[in-house]
Amino acid sequence: xxxxxxxxxxxxxxxxxxxxxxxxxxxxxxxxxxxxxxxxxxxxxxxxxxxxxxxxxxxxxxxxxxxxxxxxxxxxxxxxxxxxxxxxxxxxxxxxxxxxxxxxxxxxxxxxxxxxxxxxxxxxxxxxxxxxxxxxxxxxxxxxxxxxxxxxxxxxxxxxxxxxxxxxxxxxxxxxxxxxxxxxxxxxxxxxxxxxxxxxxxxxxxxxxxxxxxxxxxxxxxxxxxxxxxxxxxxxxxxxxxxxxxxxxxxxxxxxxxxxxxxxxxxxxxxxxxxxxxxxxxxxxxxxxxxxxxxxxxx
Numbered sequence: 001x002x003x004x005x006x007x008x009x010x011x012x013x014x015x016x017x018x019x020x021x022x023x024x025x026x027x028x029x030x031x032x033x034x035x036x037x038x039x040x041x042x043x044x045x046x047x048x049x050x051x052x053x054x055x056x057x058x059x060x061x062x063x064x065x066x067x068x069x070x071x072x073x074x075x076x077x078x079x080x081x082x083x084x085x086x087x088x089x090x091x092x093x094x095x096x097x098x099x100x101x102x103x104x105x106x107x108x109x110x111x112x113x114x115x116x117x118x119x120x121x122x123x124x125x126x127x128x129x130x131x132x133x134x135x136x137x138x139x140x141x142x143x144x145x146x147x148x149x150x151x152x153x154x155x156x157x158x159x160x161x162x163x164x165x166x167x168x169x170x171x172x173x174x175x176x177x178x179x180x181x182x183x184x185x186x187x188x189x190x191x192x193x194x195x196x197x198x199x200x201x202x203x204x205x206x207x208x209x210x211x212x213x214x215x216x217x218x219x220x221x222x223x224x225x226x227x228x229x230x231x232x233x234x235x236x237x238x239x240x241x242x243x244x245x246x247x248x249x250x251x252x253x254x255x256x257x258x259x260x261x262x263x264x265x266x267x268x269x270x271x272x273x274x275x276x277x278x279x280x281x282x283x284x285x286x287x288x289x290x291x292x293x294x295x296x297x298x299x
Contacts, residue, residue: 056117061107064279064291071273072298075110079294083287090287094125104130113298116141140168158182167192237262248274271295 055069061078081092097103106127110119114137122131132149146160156178163172169192175183181203188196199207241256254266262283269278279291 055111055115057109058107058120061104061109065276065293067276070275071295072113073111073115073275074296074298075108076296077294078104078107079292080105080289081292082289092290095289112137114141138164140164142168142170165189169194246270250274250276273297 080095082095083090084093095105104122105125106123108121112118116137118135120133124130135146136144138144149157159176161174165171171187173185184200186198195211197209237259239257244253246252250270256264265282267280268276271277277293281288
């Protein structure tokens with residue numbers, strides 16, 4: 001199945017990030033930056049409001065459907081099919097993944113009544129579960145536990161456990177790899193203002209952050225250098241594109257022309273709530289594949 005040069009560029013970039021998340025890299029430098037970024041977010045923590053969250057969709061799914069979900073959604077099931085011409089007719093056949101682990105065949109997301117994503121599953125073409133993510137939340141919609149099981153390449157599991165104080169601020173985060181405690185983050189507050197945080201790995205302190213000093217220090221690891229990776233695909237090959245919207249303001253058709261004469265078209269279909277439930281792909285007028293999204297709602 002042919003894919004446009006520009007589409008492959010975007011998908012590879014988006015999917016690579018997601019793939020790295022699933023493999024949960026233990027690179028020390030990345031972990032240190034993530035630790036500091038989380039602390040900065042905690043510092044600006046304001047009064048926690050008991051409001052419904054925006055639906056969280058994994059980026060590997062969000063690329064296919066980058067829309068804002070509407071309604072009180074209970075579950076979303078995504079099915080991908082290739083389109084082949086058989087005996088003069090175009091028919092759906094099992095989807096062949098194009099980007100190894102950075103792609104998916106089918107997926108299911110389940111939400112609780114407050115919009116929290118509590119289950120996420122990916123399936124292969126024979127309906128075996130390849131990736132499973134389960135989450136629990138407290139009454140404030142704060143994440144309590146998150147467990148990952150990945151059977152696609154090398155079977156592995158990891159788990160995150162969070163603890164909060166009575167004011168709703170996170171005071172501890174535990175990360176288990178294969179049921180063994182690998183990393184712990186501890187947060188200290190003074191009148192709900194974050195004053196200190198410490199990162200432990202395998203029981204040893206490796207980094208701490210003090211808001212009194214306004215700087216981070218590390219006892220065992222050096223501050224990583226920024227790494228810039230050049231885009232191997234260069235500039236976009238798109239020459240022009242056209243977008244068509246329906247009477248409800250929903251994108252119904254997207255057409256693009258690329259260098260070399262490739263013409264790509266995508267058609268979108270919606271349910272009564274205004275959520276996209278079908279996306280068809282064409283190249284030079286020929287259907288290539290389709291993604292269907294079955295959405296159920298709470299009453």
